[in-house]
Amino acid sequence: MVTGRSDQPRSGCAINAAVEVIGDRWSLLVLRDVMFGNRRYFRVLQEHSEEGIASNILADRLRRLVAEGLLTRADAGRGRRAEYSLTEAAIQLVPVMAVLGQWGARHRPTTPALRVRAEVLADGGPGLWDDFMAELRAEHLGTPVPPRTGPTVGERLAAAHAEALALDPNQERG
């Protein structure tokens, strides 16, 4: 999916425009890990990758995602790790992740611990997606933290994941 990436899209279609940027498996998985796993550093992204992403692919996709305006990279100075943050455009991919995860959970083989977050997100619908996007904006863009009326969406997703893992500790960890 390298062709046409930085140039004008190949057509004016909105679906094509989206998949020219994120229609690459690894790009979407890197965004997923920053978004749901709050993995903000190169080494953390690589070591915790459920799909075993290779370091050269990870480096390439991080570079592209920064160039495409989906991640920002804060260089912390010589010898210190650079931190990646989601941009507003990337945060608005929450509904895409939700419906993709819902489809994957229904139609493809998955494991409960890695599926349960997609289910919670899909079941919550647009209201929950908005709440999660507000939390991500506070975390990644420094907007004011939304008022707390109970566990955050991030906490609810983590709790559902931990519970599914506890029920079957032999499966892959997320």
Add this chain to the structure above:
Amino acid sequence: MVTGRSDQPRSGCAINAAVEVIGDRWSLLVLRDVMFGNRRYFRVLQEHSEEGIASNILADRLRRLVAEGLLTRADAGRGRRAEYSLTEAAIQLVPVMAVLGQWGARHRPTTPALRVRAEVLADGGPGLWDDFMAELRAEHLGTPVPPRTGPTVGERLAAAHAEALALDPNQERG
């Protein structure tokens, strides 16, 4: 994204499971054209492709989509064209197309005539997506035609597209 396609997915994650099947730009665009353009034949898919899909890529993606259970191929006999139909799993990608198109229309350069259908679909929300899926089931799976209470979703999408084209006839046709 050939690796792992037919085997077990690389992880049990529901988002990964989805992108291992449809996280390839051309696969999703072929499904889009069958779904929104009702293009059911190889030659029609190739000749009308807004992105200029090459015939070898189209042939490969059609084969894969059949193997993955997203399309069925009805062979009409020697010398006659084979017709492709969406499966139930493919029809359930309507929400994915809707939110992807919404994101693309917001965050990437697009043209009105090729963007307007994505906007109608996104604005309609889950109720409209359900209606459109029912129409696709009648068209592709032979289920009973849903009761008509006005223009179908397919007709509404086509009308919005035609209107946008009429306002600016020099843009790409969809």
